Amino acid sequence: MSEATLLSARGLTLRFGAIPALVGVDVDLWPGEMLAVVGESGSGKTTLLNVLSGRLAPDAGAVWYRDPAGRLHDVHTMPAPALRTLHRSDWGFVQQDPKQNLRMNVSAGGNVGERLMAQGARHYGNIRAQALDWLTQVEIDADRIDDLPRTFSGGMLQRLQIARTLVTHPRLVFMDEPTGGLDVSVQARLLDLIRSLVTRIAAVLVTHDIAVARLLAHRIAVMQRGRVVETGLTDQVLDDPQHPYTQLLVSSVLNA
Amino acid sequence: MKGYNFAYLDEQTKRMIRRALLKAVAIPGHQVPFGSREMPLPYGWGTGGIQVTASVLGSNDVLKVIDQGADDTTNAVSIRRFFARTAGVRTTTRTAEATVIQTRHRIPEKTLRDDQIIVYQVPQPEPLSRLESSRIETRRMHSLADYGLMHVKLYEDLARYGQISISYDYPVLVNHRYLMSPSPIPAFDNQKMHMMPALQLFGAGREKRIYAIPPWTEVRSLDFDDHPFRTINADRPCGLCGARDAYLDEVVIDDHGGRLFVCSDTDHCAERREAGHRGDEGVREAAE
Amino acid sequence: MAPVMLRTEGLAKGFTLHLRGGIRLPVLAGVTLQVHAGECVVLSGPSGSGKSTLMRSLFGNYRAESGRILVRHGGELVDLAAADPRAILAIRHDTLGYVSQFLRVVPRVPALDVVAETLIARGTAIDTALERATDLLLRLNIPHRLHGLPPATFSGGEQQRVNLARGFIAGHPILLLDEPTASLDAGNRTVVVDMIREAKSRGTAIVAICHDTDVRDAIADRLFPLTPLQDAA
Numbered sequence: 001m002s003e004a005t006l007l008s009a010r011g012l013t014l015r016f017g018a019i020p021a022l023v024g025v026d027v028d029l030w031p032g033e034m035l036a037v038v039g040e041s042g043s044g045k046t047t048l049l050n051v052l053s054g055r056l057a058p059d060a061g062a063v064w065y066r067d068p069a070g071r072l073h074d075v076h077t078m079p080a081p082a083l084r085t086l087h088r089s090d091w092g093f094v095q096q097d098p099k100q101n102l103r104m105n106v107s108a109g110g111n112v113g114e115r116l117m118a119q120g121a122r123h124y125g126n127i128r129a130q131a132l133d134w135l136t137q138v139e140i141d142a143d144r145i146d147d148l149p150r151t152f153s154g155g156m157l158q159r160l161q162i163a164r165t166l167v168t169h170p171r172l173v174f175m176d177e178p179t180g181g182l183d184v185s186v187q188a189r190l191l192d193l194i195r196s197l198v199t200r201i202a203a204v205l206v207t208h209d210i211a212v213a214r215l216l217a218h219r220i221a222v223m224q225r226g227r228v229v230e231t232g233l234t235d236q237v238l239d240d241p242q243h244p245y246t247q248l249l250v251s252s253v254l255n256a
Numbered sequence: 257m258k259g260y261n262f263a264y265l266d267e268q269t270k271r272m273i274r275r276a277l278l279k280a281v282a283i284p285g286h287q288v289p290f291g292s293r294e295m296p297l298p299y300g301w302g303t304g305g306i307q308v309t310a311s312v313l314g315s316n317d318v319l320k321v322i323d324q325g326a327d328d329t330t331n332a333v334s335i336r337r338f339f340a341r342t343a344g345v346r347t348t349t350r351t352a353e354a355t356v357i358q359t360r361h362r363i364p365e366k367t368l369r370d371d372q373i374i375v376y377q378v379p380q381p382e383p384l385s386r387l388e389s390s391r392i393e394t395r396r397m398h399s400l401a402d403y404g405l406m407h408v409k410l411y412e413d414l415a416r417y418g419q420i421s422i423s424y425d426y427p428v429l430v431n432h433r434y435l436m437s438p439s440p441i442p443a444f445d446n447q448k449m450h451m452m453p454a455l456q457l458f459g460a461g462r463e464k465r466i467y468a469i470p471p472w473t474e475v476r477s478l479d480f481d482d483h484p485f486r487t488i489n490a491d492r493p494c495g496l497c498g499a500r501d502a503y504l505d506e507v508v509i510d511d512h513g514g515r516l517f518v519c520s521d522t523d524h525c526a527e528r529r530e531a532g533h534r535g536d537e538g539v540r541e542a543a544e
Numbered sequence: 545m546a547p548v549m550l551r552t553e554g555l556a557k558g559f560t561l562h563l564r565g566g567i568r569l570p571v572l573a574g575v576t577l578q579v580h581a582g583e584c585v586v587l588s589g590p591s592g593s594g595k596s597t598l599m600r601s602l603f604g605n606y607r608a609e610s611g612r613i614l615v616r617h618g619g620e621l622v623d624l625a626a627a628d629p630r631a632i633l634a635i636r637h638d639t640l641g642y643v644s645q646f647l648r649v650v651p652r653v654p655a656l657d658v659v660a661e662t663l664i665a666r667g668t669a670i671d672t673a674l675e676r677a678t679d680l681l682l683r684l685n686i687p688h689r690l691h692g693l694p695p696a697t698f699s700g701g702e703q704q705r706v707n708l709a710r711g712f713i714a715g716h717p718i719l720l721l722d723e724p725t726a727s728l729d730a731g732n733r734t735v736v737v738d739m740i741r742e743a744k745s746r747g748t749a750i751v752a753i754c755h756d757t758d759v760r761d762a763i764a765d766r767l768f769p770l771t772p773l774q775d776a777a
Binding site: 128145 | 399402404416
Binding site: 030033188191192215219233235236242243244247248251 | 561563651
């Protein structure tokens with residue numbers, strides 16, 4: 001593992017029965033950089049995200065995370081409490097369906113404050129103030145703080161999920177199609193938000209939308225049938241694709 | 257009593273329950289599963305408390321049984337008689353005289369001693385049950401001390417009502433580690449659990465769980481730094497004995513809306529009256 | 545003698561079109577270019593001679609097949625062609641600026657922020673950055689009322705001027721300009737020529753593609769001719 005990487009994976013392999021979901025995948029992620037993982041459905045990109053974040057165990061290969069003290073941890077052999085703590089503090093996970101990651105019967109403020117309380121925050125006033133601050137940052141009206149998420153639109157739910165995830169200032173965020181299923185204008189707003197909030201945070205962003213990758217990511221990895229076929233600087237891979245599949249992918253994108 | 261072992265349960269069962277109790281005492285507030293036996297009364301009537309009492313009772317013990325503070329309700333009377341018959345132990349209504357006290361939903365007003373055991377009847381041992389329906393998930397939360405969800409509930413109360421709305425079965429953190437349900441005692445009683453000299457045992461028969469708080473253990477009711485937990489005293493004294501710091505029951509005394517507020521702890525009230533204390537309604541008999 | 549800011553050695557670049565059965569298109573071969581501080585080199589040659597390809601390769605947007613692209617970054621000559629993505633990003637951040645032919649439009653971000661972003665990313669205080677961005681936009685005849693609007697609805701010329709402002713504001717030591725005056729009227733062409741001259745006098749090394757002969761004559765110290773490797777299609 002290179003000296004400065006935040007997250008590294010080598011030789012990740014995983015089969016679902018006869019289907020090869022991941023075949024010998026290597027990944028490196030440096031602090032503060034966003035890596036987009038693109039590919040069509042079934043390419044293995046969501047599986048890769050789940051393996052990198054410790055939610056799914058690979059058949060072979062390993063994932064290492066470097067903590068703020070510089071120590072390396074094997075994500076899949078670290079003790080369950082440690083991984084859980086990591087997910088609640090240093091790491092964040094933004095799901096495609098925000099309802100998976102929100103408590104629908106808890107107010108917006110409670111949702112944002114939960115990670116703070118899980119970390120030991122015990123001052124109601126401070127928790128509420130931080131929740132208000134984050135709701136404002138994700139452009140949710142401050143007076144919705146006590147409203148239940150079931151009264152929110154899809155875009156608002158996604159922004160609430162982002163607030164809930166970023167409130168503990170994670171160093172590494174995993175994002176699974178964060179703009180999937182949203183209207184185009186809503187997507188634009190969300191992308192703008194991600195662009196401005198996820199600076200100096202390392203992130204792995206899974207998306208099938210190349211335009212999203214181009215807008216947000218420093219580096220891009222292209223997956224096809226469980227393999228990373230090409231990886232590199234985003235604009236270089238998209239403007240000067242080397243691999244046949246990457247060329248196909250790029251040429252298939254409609255330009256508005 | 258012929259045909260029954262001492263205190264109804266066979267020795268092997270008592271041994272199994274005592275092992276569970278030892279484990280529970282060793283890990284304060286942690287729920288220990290046990291093989292709850294068929295008892296001569298249905299679930300929901302105190303089978304857990306009865307099994308714990310049966311397992312710790314010895315022939316020299318003096319047993320008191322209370323139900324919401326009273327020695328004279330039907331259930332308290334039945335359970336007391338049950339043990340009198342199957343164990344032949346002396347029974348009492350005096351808290352000071354008892355060595356084992358089985359209780360449903362109250363802690364006696366009198367401070368307990370280090371030679372006493374109090375056994376609580378518990379309907380739902382899982383403090384997170386109303387917030388998280390999956391038992392697998394709550395077990396994980398306990399093992400990882402991941403109690404953010406409970407604090408979220410308290411936050412929601414504050415946001416919605418301006419105060420924490422839990423008035424009974426108020427969740428506590430035991431020995432800085434385990435979140436515990438104190439059983440449906442009023443929040444008023446939570447303070448008594450903290451650093452109690454007596455051994456506190458909890459039995460849930462239907463849910464098949466035992467837990468315990470050893471003597472002199474820290475028990476803290478959950479709160480926020482800027483909204484600390486407070487014991488709220490009634491705004492009036494007991495109508496019979498004039499006590500100002502006891503938990504009061506509201507008793508309807510006639511068809512015209514007449515009410516009497518009396519000590520829920522019948523022994524405490526009787527003791528005070530014997531000592532000469534009188535409340536404003538002191539001349540009337542308490543409603544049976 | 546002004547220091548060499550940019551030098552290519554034996555730079556070669558071609559494309560393999562896998563979607564067309566893998567046919568190979570060679571574009572650049574053995575390109576050796578050298579640019580000094582304060583110098584403006586204009587790439588010349590007919591369509592298809594590889595001017596754009598060379599420019600994009602210099603920026604790291606296209607991957608060189610062989611040869612070196614040496615860039616003076618942090619006082620030393622660093623080979624961009626062999627650099628890893630983070631190094632390329634660092635070079636683009638500190639040293640190498642690029643004004644493309646068309647503005648790549650990001651939805652929702654106002655023109656002023658588009659221009660100020662690069663400056664803020666380099667550590668300038670937000671207020672100062674916004675002030676300088678405002679001045680530059682006004683100089684390029686983008687009026688105040690457009691500053692708060694996202695450029696998506698601007699005309700081609702207006703978009704290009706936002707693009708130019710963004711490219712020039714940070715003061716990169718090396719600038720790559722692809723048709724900087726293409727969609728501009730005479731007045732704005734003059735503004736841009738002045739901006740280029742000022743950059744040169746600050747020591748900026750410039751490589752430009754420019755079809756307008758007047759502008760070319762005004763800014764170029766040297767022409768660098770390219771010839772097509774194959775007959776134009």
